[in-house]
Amino acid sequence: MIFGRKNRKPITIADKKVTEWKYTTCGYCSTGCTIEVGINEKGDAVSCRGAGGADVNRGKLCIKGIFEYEMFDAAGRGDKPLMRDKNYDDYQTASWDQALDKTASEIKRIQTTYGRDSFAVISTGQILTEEFYTLGKLARGCIGSNNYDGNTTLCMASAVSGYKRSFGSDGPPGCYDDFEHTHCLIAWGSNLPEQHPIIYWRLKEAMEKRKFPLIVVDPRVTMLAQFADIHLPITPGTDVVLQNSLMHVIFDEGLEDQDYINAHTNGVEEVKALVKEYDPVTAAKICGIDEDTIRTVARIYAKAPAAMGIWTMGINQSTHGSDGVVGINNLALITGNIGKPGGTSLSITGQCNAMGTREWSGCSGLPGYRTLENPQHRKEVADFWGIDESFFPEKRGLFQTDIFSAIETGEIKGLWLIATNPMTSMPNTTRIRKILQKLEFLVVQDAYQDVETTQYAHVFLPAALWAEKEGCFTNTERRVNLTNKVKEPRGDSKADFWIFNQMAKRFPNGAKIHFPETVAEAFDEMKELSKGNGRMLDISGMSHEKIKENFGLQWPHREGEHDSKGEARLYTDGSFQYADKKAKLIPLPFIDNNEVPCEQFPFWFNTGRVIEHFHTRTRTGKIGNQNKFSPTPYMEMNPDAAAELNIKHQSYVRIVSRRGDAVVMVQLTQRVPNNMVFVPMHYHECSNRVSLGLLDPHSRQPAFKQCAIRIEHVDQDKAAQLNLQRRTY
């Protein structure tokens, strides 16, 4: 003790008295961090820590993971099933049997009255893979509606579509270890430090050990853009033009890997012919990146011994989302950058189990990357499940976004929403409200009773949350990791797995198909279904125990590969999933169909995410130590533009589009250009009141990030009250 102190003051440091650390995988994004949840003597979850031995996060966690234990007791959890006849009645609590019986009978009534596809199921990327598989059995095998899709249409559909178009199959070919080997990384519309902070840290570690050029394509000066060696502040929605122009330079200067193209791809001539039109001089005028920079980037990328492209919503959420993904794949293919360390085309996935739903829920086809269009696949699954193969439709039904249109037009009369909140997440909120109101029957299954969509529901099924149950998630790099049950579900809420099993019992096919009682048995079924010669999505070598022992295993991981941790990369042999084993190079003509700024609506409206929140804030909005960093909606706006309109920092304004309006607080910053504003998408009654969300022709994913708005003054007191009123959390 210094400064003449004689008496010792007690040193008291908070001790949460953790008696046990339980193994889980994070339930927020798709990075796939292993989290150990600290349990105290009373069995309460009181702490979270990263697992030191996990390869993905190596002991690190982001803000969301650090406070994930607070999610269990966050406000708004549902603990009793709720029912009502009309959506204007008050909810009454019900028993599970009552709620499930009513739901099943309503599904049957609607299907009998209007046809099998008139009842739709929209699922999520948030529940466990075994649950997805079970839901797939229920939706495809028992309910038998072809209008069954996931909310992944809002986030990764373009990546899925682009992968399928280029490589013949979904499945990100790269991994985080590629950062350690790459010599050039282009991040397309991906803000890793904010959206995938742990992946960013892996990238930063790699760059600190061995510097390589980082190129960031983003209209906004994100932290990643600021750290980039070259930042390309692109005109929104014109990524395809830039990609075509980069290819133009690569072909023009002979920088392509001709051997790789010859050996492993089809379609190079068509692509060459198209990109001829996209010389940098022409392209610069459309995409806003000058011709010299385009050439420089093309050269750095093509000359790198290994180069990779990563992307997130900046590409996916656009009218050219699928094309943008194909463009990134094209660039990788023509330079031979697929399937080699540091050379890849890696989508940075959004939800914790977006991959799981793509792999096993059968929402876009049948489990295990099987398609409805393939008779062999239909037979395999029908036989395995023990039902008549003719029960399956021969063609995929509607995508999530089209399901809403079909409700609008009256083709669909009933809907089951599982862990998704279209009232906040879908573009054009007012339209979605009208649509949900039209439903004869809406059942919402969610961990949160206050999820906004329950306003229009007839039945609410309270689901258990994240580590209140057991099962697997697959992450961005195809790593399957385990979540253990850390504590009992809140109140009378039940695991989604149990809910699906109970629902299956209420349909005739539920008696024919085996619905195992345990998650592990469901996993075994998936393993069986994943076997097969040349099947890429093979998990037959995995088990829950082995997954935990290795902090996750990557697929393909085949039976008998005892010492393996799975394959880090796909297509290492240049053999793709098309019948001829070759990847497809696809020409990408650019059609400018965006709603662009005009005299009436002079600003680009750009949306995105912030680190402290996840999706529609049903979880993060209630955890003070996260929510406090952005407790209320705001808008980044350029100070020069604001000065012209006499708009003050930290005042409220009204943003108006052709769809509607929203009130936001203004944050003036040069991070955004003069003619653009940025609004985080997490808030209810905010960005999606104005967004347009034109659909991508291939993936049906909405373009959340491109539309036009104007900014109006608003009475400050009224705006403040409205801001408060529009959200209870």
Added chain:
Amino acid sequence: MNSTNKSAINALQNQGVTETKQADGSTIFSIRPNEQAYAKLADKDIKNENRYGQKIDLIELTEGNLPVNRSMHINENPEVGTNPNRNKQHGFHFTADNCIACHACESACSEKNDLPAHISFRSVGYVEGGTYPAYKRMNISMACNHCDDPVCLKGCPTKAYTKHVEYGAVLQDSETCFGCGYCTWVCPYNAPQLDPVKGQVSKCNMCVDRLEVGLKPACVSACLGNALDFGVIENTPERREQTQTTIPGFPTPDITHPNIRFQQIDDMPDEVSRTDSMPIKYRKDEDGAFQTIVDKKQDLETNWNLGRLSSRENPLVLFTLGTQAVIGAFILLFLGDAFQLPMITAITESVMYLPMLGVLIAIEAAGLVMSTIHLGKPMRFYRGFNNLRHSPLSREALGVAMFFAGVAGHAFFSLFDHGVFNWWGATAITDIVPWVPTTLTAALAQGFGAFGVVAGIAGIYFMNRIYRIKARPFWNHWQVATSFAGTVMSLGAVLTGVVIIPSLGIMGESWTALATVLSLFIIAGLLIEGIGLFFHAKYLNAETSEGAASHYIQKTTFGKTYALRNCLLAANILAVSGLTLSGVDGIVAYVCLGLIAASIVFCSLIGRALFYVLVIPTTMPGAFFWKNKAFEQHARDIGLANRPQTGVAPDAH
């Protein structure tokens, strides 16, 4: 450091041991399985002295007065940590170029220390500059810097702070703290956190439990940008090259010699601004260093904002003004009596003297209650005298308490030779206790009175010292002394007049002579205050930093209020002078004096309230919502703060 230990450490260093010994099985902190290298302390060579010439070995610094292998008794655990460098001054290293503002450090800290949303030991803010797309944002993560010269420790009246010879950690004991918040005033980095809900301060504890087992603090281990690091001070972390003492937005290290070093190599724009409401930005000077300048965020429009004069410090406005008035009045009466000024002895020897003392005692008692209410934990008020050695607050508290005792004693012994109005005569008490000699009581009354005068003056002096804080440039000027001394004279005279003149009037005695003397005191007091304010404004106009920012707010947000106070001050001086010179007498003068007295009190209230609300501390830049005063106020105003997840504590009153 004893020689065995020293050689043991040397031996370790000679062997090139880069990591501290694993402390698996320690009961101080349980190390997680497969702990990664980034979380482990890795100091190889250690310098002898830091850049300010202070010994890094804290045993050497304290000249071996304390033993080496001493237990820190963390949570009363007697185990001694295994960290071989536990007696070296440690500090943070922050690579500002790398911070991504991901909040992982703050979150890991809040998680470990189980903090509610409205409190955080570490905060991330930012400065930004440039023009799109040549835009640059520099994030700053800041907690306690465990300074060489911990002003918090010195300022704390309760002695809640200790700087330990283990790691040089400056630790605070919340259970000792009584929540006066003085440490939060003196710290230039906003490290101590006053929790308005709990009513006590808490702060970064350097994760000494982790350090004891060789782990870096939780915030450092959690960092996702590779920005935050920790180790023995002056050491350059792996893959880093700079150990600067400052970055843009960081207050001058001269105040406290903070134990933090920086790396900031990436080019910065010439000017960077803050997104929070502080009217401060930073501009590069010729040497490339960033200087604090005023950011005129709300133009130059002048306003009243009278409502905003009311603040958390309201009790202090009343306490300081009341105490100054009472001390002034008492000195005036006591010394006037001692010097046998006739118009004063006319009071002190009269039947009004004891009631007058009663009024003084009542006001002072109310003032003391005010200053106690201001505490987060009023029941712990008695701890205010714990730190007489360092804290001006302790000394002021002692001074005022002794003054109170002096006046009380004086009043008590004056009972023996004073009557009260026509209730009882001068000998009423001595008639009851005739065996008490009046010479003794008179002497005791004089003794207590003299003691009270001395204690009162000392109290006012230390009251002034309280505000001479380097981290609060608006206050750190001699104007505080002139303001307080001026108030002692002006309000002291007003108080005397307000009590005595009406009494004299009622009793039909002449009060003109007294009024003239009091007027002279008032004029002198107001002039002293005015001169101080004049030079203060002159100093602020020449200033560029937070002091200038305060002045900018004074001239804009409170522009009209400020002008009113200045005009009133001048008007009051003129009015008192005019009235004295005019020789107006009788009821007219009586009414005029009454009005002037009210005006002086009103002016003092505005002035003192301005003094508290205007101060802008040298804090770290905040973010748009978090650590943004204007947003906090907005959240309270609209009711958002009533939702705990907003992270803003609602107003207590």
